[in-house]
Amino acid sequence: MSVISYQDFPRLNKSLVDRQEQNSLKRYIDRRSEREHIASKLSTQSPLEVDTSYRVAIRKTLINPRDGLSMKRIIGESDLFPISYLEAGLKAGKSVCRIEIRDSIGRVLGHGTGFLVAPSLLLTNHHVLDSASVARSSLAQFNCEVDLNLMPRQIKSFRFVPERLFITDVKLDFTLVALETDSADGTKLSEFGFLPLYMESGKALLGEYVSSIQHPSGAPKVVAIRENRITDIFDDFINYTTDTMPGSSGSPVFNDEWVTIALHHTGVPDPDDSTKYIANEGIRISSIMECITLLRPTLHEEQQVLLDSLFASSGLPYIERSQMIIGNLAIDWYERSTGYNTAFLGNHYAVPLPELRSDLKQDIALLKNGTTVLDYTHFSIVMSKSRRLAYYTAVNINGQQLINIQRPKKWYFDPRIDRKYQCGPELYDNNDIDRGHLVRRLDPIWGKLAKKANEDTFHFTNCSPQHKNFNQLTWLDLENYILKNAETFDLKVTVFTGPVFRTDDMLYRGVKIPAEFWKIAVMVKEDGNMSATAYLQTQKNLIRDLDFAFGSYKTYQVAVSNIEILTGLDFGDLRNHDPLRSITEVADDTESAIVNVINTPSDIRI
Template sequence: MSNKQLDEFQKFNMNLLELQQQQALKRYILRSDERERMARELKSKNPLEVDTPERVALRKSIINPRDGLAIERIIGREDLFPISYLEAGLKAATSVCRIEIRDRIGRVLGYGTGFLVSPSLLLTNNHVLENYDTAQSSVAQFNYEIDLDLNERPMKSFRLTPERFFITDQKLDFTLVAIEEVSDDGTKVSNFGFLPLISQTGKALVGEYVSIIQHPSGAHKAVAIRENQILDVFDNYIHYTTDTMPGSSGSPVFNDEWIVISLHHAGVPDPKNPAEFIANEGIRISSILQFVTEQCSNLNDAQKLLINFIEQGCEVPEYTNEEMVVEDLSASWYEGSTGYDARFLGDEHELPLPTFMSDLEDDIAQLQDGSNVLNYTNFSIVMSKSRRLAYYTVVNIDGNQLIDIERNDNWYFDSRIKIEYQCGPELYKNNPLDRGHLVRRRDPNWGESAEKANKDTFHFTNCAPQHSNLNQKSWLDLENYILHNAKNSNLKVTVFTGPVFKVDDITYRGIQIPAEFWKIAVIVKEDGSLSATAYLQTQKNLTEDLEFAYGEYKTYQVPISKIEVMTGLDFGAIRDHDPINQLESSIGRVIKKSGDIKFE
């Protein structure tokens, strides 16, 4: 961008802001007589008597009953707060950031304020991030503050990711955009929490006082606290007297419960002196959420999943996830668990565990004893630290000894590795994600230890998030079919399974959700030789780089070498027994029925 283009950008941005200020002034003047009447009434009454009964009722409904002085504060007779009020304000401030508006070559064009409204989404003004390209070039800077010793805190910068989610509207002057989950220095954006949005109206009444957390003129974080009175409430806007400066655009405006009531966006200029302001204007959160709701039909399911945290932001299905029971197992439970047997198919068919590409080795979660393989009953798992999911699982299945065991829905963390390397119940609550077993529950349930094997499969290490719409039958009961075809070696099968980790997997509640899963099944054929077949279950078209969207899953039989490229795993000599390893097509074979599987 040349200097001339930079000047044009700044002029356009200034013209847009001036337009919004003039529109705010029109709204202010239009209601002047009504506002003066309400001001006179407030002198003799209080906000609970001046505002509408419906809004008063809603306002009372969100007051914490433990705050006995809340009503006294609203009617203006009391300014006492519990000391926790300050703590709550500090917590709310954590989610507020400075937005550094940049062009494509990284030059700084200006500053604004924004705040997290979910673990993945940030809210600010349209005139701060007016389009996709500006959002893609700009950064959100958290912790840009001065500490108690008047020193700068370490600032943390995160890129915005509009390719994942981007909604904007010039009239309501807001932009809702996705943010990267982990910064370049490894900091998680989830460390900064988020400010939940409430769609119901009546979160603050005319005459109440509000606070605003902001980055005035792009400076360190500041707060204008409580000496700021709501002057008027419009259909989509709120007017209030709050100290703000350029750079405060996109700041959250709070009521006394630190609930966000509006998005600050413009000052109301004094018609007698345009350099001065007689009020400020914010966009009501209820109006923004209504707009987002109306856009839901244009969003794919992955994007709807991203806004699942925003209350009533989208009409999503009612999920009937039962309350998950999480229990602990003692260290003695794992004693004697030998896990996967590499010679299960015969001494002449030893199948060692896959090895990793060198750049993945540091990401393998280590056990307390320094090893990296979690051994359970008849199966083993190797975990990824960064993804908190299994790199792969491998199970020995003995079809002649399978035992039906009653399902147990208690789940367990594995105490042998750090809990931060495991996805727990918080990922699966109140959403359409199923806890998908990687090693199927019934597969290791054979022999004298079948009961223990069944329980072992309910470890979070053996769990992967799968959308409830995933058609489990699209795997065509592969193990069952392959087991049926394992005519030699006493119906024995070895099955490797895992997710495909991609950098563009969507992030939800701090976890990247795999869009694809793979499986490799190894059997002994009638002639005594091995057959190793690989499968990929995906909802993506393998020939195109399509944006992830939950939809119809397809199953492909693919060369093992393709799984190796996609996962960074090396299966060694196993690939030599793949009947389609020389297949030139990168897509593989679409599997619609069991007869489509090629064993020879």
């Protein structure tokens, strides 16, 4: 098995090809113990048992619910497919093309493989098209295959248009480039469809079978169907053993749903025999999509619009669109987000963000720039790595400037932190769990940035799993009551919200579901004194089992110190402005920590 041939790519710098192969070998050797551990587990367990719960949950969202045998195929109990599987493969294959690499005077230098990922965008390897000038001279040749009589079909050639878009990355060995929409004979590029790229990590599992459609050595299109299995998934790469040949570089690697999981790019050379390869290596699609997302702000507006066609189809395929549409926001969306304002209530009433207990700080999900706080418009969030939910949110509410804006239709992952620390549709799809806003949508929607704040509240970082009956009645509209009835300084309020994390929280779809939620509202009263009131609410009786039988709920006003004990958060001086601060006996469970049961808003003590 070989992947890159110097003879196929005479224009390539030999040292570049050597470096690619040697890097893949180093990665392979470095992960020998991990790979052996994976192989040992797969010898007795299924991919669903070996891989992480997050990846398993994502993988399940890719399965058509009408395919009753899909799970048995994944765990290796069945090789039966609906006949439509072959039709789906043919459809996927239409988007795969042979790339004829030419120099500036038209000489053919070699071949590779590429595939459409948007109506006019093609993905291949950097080492296939390493510059705009090479792309400009080369061709994408579709329909390069044989028919039922083993006769060649008529090839349809399209020119690359790197002037419209050309993105390449050496480390991830990919190139994304624009194509002309019409060939010289008038054929529409749209006839060949495209393969949507999903940003989520978890589209295939350790030990799962994969397929590939390719043009080996520039020959007519072939397919390797479920020949071999994924042996390792790590960082930006996967290893697998599907047969490939020179010219296969740039081909898509598929799972059983014909979802593209990787971009094939090189082989792992056998250190004992330079003529052989011991594995293949592909670039994970989630890593490529993340790289493109981060590059988007550096592009011209026309190029960003062109990229939107790539992101438009990046939502998981079997999520109810009426319930959840996954959108994508470029990294520059967040650049001017100042987040929560500690001096919002006035210069003499500073309310800093809470501090986490020392043993919890290591569990904070860091941003990719190394910081700990996700700043949005008028609010901020700190995330937990282990729970994949927010430790707390902090929002500034200006009652005098609130604006009524239509509810957004999309939910967003935040690209500033790793996707694995965010619970997405794999948790909320097809059940009675709501995406409960921690920062209520209406709260930060004020002032000139109201529209941006509206979108910001629809990040998965800002939601926590709540039973629908809990979410629809939650908090007795505490914020509304406070804004309407309390005589505050400029009608301004600061609100902290979050879940109570307990070790015995119910595990559902790989996520521990918090049974309790807390809220602290801070304001300045008419007499100039600050007031900090704390509340606790439970959904314990709603989440005892997956049937989620309806039950009553209660809201409690508790001391701020109660919340500190339950959460490991330190709110500093706020506890001294709590009307219930005289309560000194604090227990370690919810029931004995109850101070004041809230049945109507008039029960609130401010």
